[in-house]
Amino acid sequence: MATYLSQILNRPVWDAQGRRLGRCVDVLVAETTEAYPALRAIQVKDRGADMLIPADTIAWLSPSIILNSSTPERYDLRGDELFLRDQVLDQQIVDIEGRRLVRVNDLQLARSGPDGRYYLVGANIGTLSLARRLGIENTAARLFRALGRDVEERTIPWEEVASVEVDAPIRLRVTRERIREMPAPDIAEIVSDLDRDAGQALMEDLDDATAAETMSEIEPDLQRAILEAMTPDRAADVLEEMAPDDAADLLGTLAPEDRAHLIGLMEAEDTRQLIKLLAYPEDTAGGIMTTELSTIPVGLTVGEALEYLRHSAEAREDEAMYYVHVVDESRSLVGVLALRELVMADPRTPVAEIMRRQPITVDTLMPQTEVARLVAKYDLLAVPVVSENGTLEGVVTVDDAIDAIIPTAWKKRLPRFF
Known part of the structure; x- marks a missing residue:
């Protein structure tokens, strides 16, 4: 049976003798490259004081959070934890399989193995998950049925998730390797849908060749903004990887002094080709041709x-x-x-x-x-x-x-x- 983060947060935590220890304010999982990270601990707040309780002392998370000990040990942070409420919930993520940008409305946990350990298994992105967080899931479901609409829970398996937030934690940055495997037009569409800071951060994470391919698929105004946000050396490297005609078109949008500076940082062979292309009016055969043949x-x-x-x-x-x-x-x-x-x-x-x-x-x-x-x-x-x-x-x-x-x-x- 699935357990949702929205069903855990702010719920009371009870020890083995039925004493209330506080309320759960966050859930920690391991930052690993595993497809489904294991639960590490829960964060409990009581009268302003926080404590971390390790996962091996948790008997149940739902329908109530119950521990298997009356004197639970404290969990010591190792530095590789992912706080689901603070670092994942409401983040923008890429659905690798669907090649689209979505926002996390809820997170799904499930028990597995002989020890009954909890794992993070999916990100919920549908309308029902948002209604569940607002506490109106049943009301929303009845409304959709009355309107004749069949609304299903939309869950993306965690192994198909990659974060694109600027301040994404280490674990989610590792999964950006999956984004680099996507076709450049799909990455370009995601970058275009993001706010400017997040889009630029995602482009910075791409290798030069992938960034160049992606840049060629982005609209000119956004191309220029992304290029100007890069360091000059990085921008020159990306331009060298682009098709000469695309690079020339992009350079042509820059101020003359910025254009000259970037050309000066590029390899001599690439420079010769670009100077040749930039010499022609942009709406002529010479201005749109490529020298790669x-x-x-x-x-x-x-x-x-x-x-x-x-x-x-x-x-x-x-x-x-x-x-x-x-x-x-x-x-x-x-x-x-x-x-x-x-x-x-x-x-x-x-x-x-x-x-x-x-x-x-x-x-x-x-x-x-x-x-x-x-x-x-x-x-x-x-x-x-x-x-x-x-x-x-x-x-x-x-x-x-x-x-x-x-x-x-x-x-x-x-x-x-x-």
């Missing part, structure tokens, strides 16, 4: 091209690698072919026989709206950007192209090809 030299066979790509540092940076671009010694674009075409062809076939020699291209100053029109017209996932003399400068991916014609929030919901 895959190229092969002209004159290779299919087998040689695949081997070249396996050892290409440039190709390793191209996470999607949907298209492969054929260039000559001066990096002029000679042709384009899909990676699928390359993989499926006979290794002995010259690449020149299967590549498209006159691919659709755009120049660096073409307006973004025109780029979007071409991408839609020719059903492209990316379009090469070339200079006046035909040099390959980058590519514009479909998601960046269509940003000109649909809202950013809608774009984030589209399938991710890149």
Whole structure:
């Protein structure tokens, strides 16, 4: 049978001889990485004095709190306890399984094992748990039945919980490892739903690569606020992990002196790419292109091209690698072919026989709206950007192209090809 924290708090505590020791004001569990932490002690207050009673002297928590001793020992804090009322109740948490932000209305404990020990097993987030805390659970249940609504108790197993509060205790900070395993769009949605301090704290807990992916999914205004809250070194590290076009867009929102300072902290190779992108107006092909793309030299066979790509540092940076671009010694674009075409062809076939020699291209100053029109017209996932003399400068991916014609929030919901 489940026992709820709301049913324990402020209840009288009785010893084995029926003497009242005070009332329970908090419940302590162990801060561990275990899925379901064990009860350590209860905090009892009597006439202004507090005492901690160890869990092994607790016979029952519900319907009454009864001890198995008339002279209970005192519990000494070890420094790794979690106070459920003070540190967990009403906190914002992430439901890892549901990938959503919720608030803890109540907490569920259950007995298990031959010794009948209590464990923290779940966080209650539904309407009924809130009604139970207010002491109107039965009234609320009758009201919902009268309205023909079936309201169930909503409980998240504790192993699927991770805290996102700024001052979250150690135990809950450990579970943030679970958040880092979530897809970046889900983390971004959670960060966007949090207040600014909590959102920034969560971003600080992410590694650079995850923070960069998440940042790319957040709306521009919040992106800037989060970046400005980071230390300059941390901000530079995150920018280095972002796709060059996304990093350039974000840097473009900063004051010139702040932008120059962050660029100065970045690696030389990343700096060169960003300065190149920032030189173009933001609503042109050059301003929205990415410099992460895959190229092969002209004159290779299919087998040689695949081997070249396996050892290409440039190709390793191209996470999607949907298209492969054929260039000559001066990096002029000679042709384009899909990676699928390359993989499926006979290794002995010259690449020149299967590549498209006159691919659709755009120049660096073409307006973004025109780029979007071409991408839609020719059903492209990316379009090469070339200079006046035909040099390959980058590519514009479909998601960046269509940003000109649909809202950013809608774009984030589209399938991710890149």
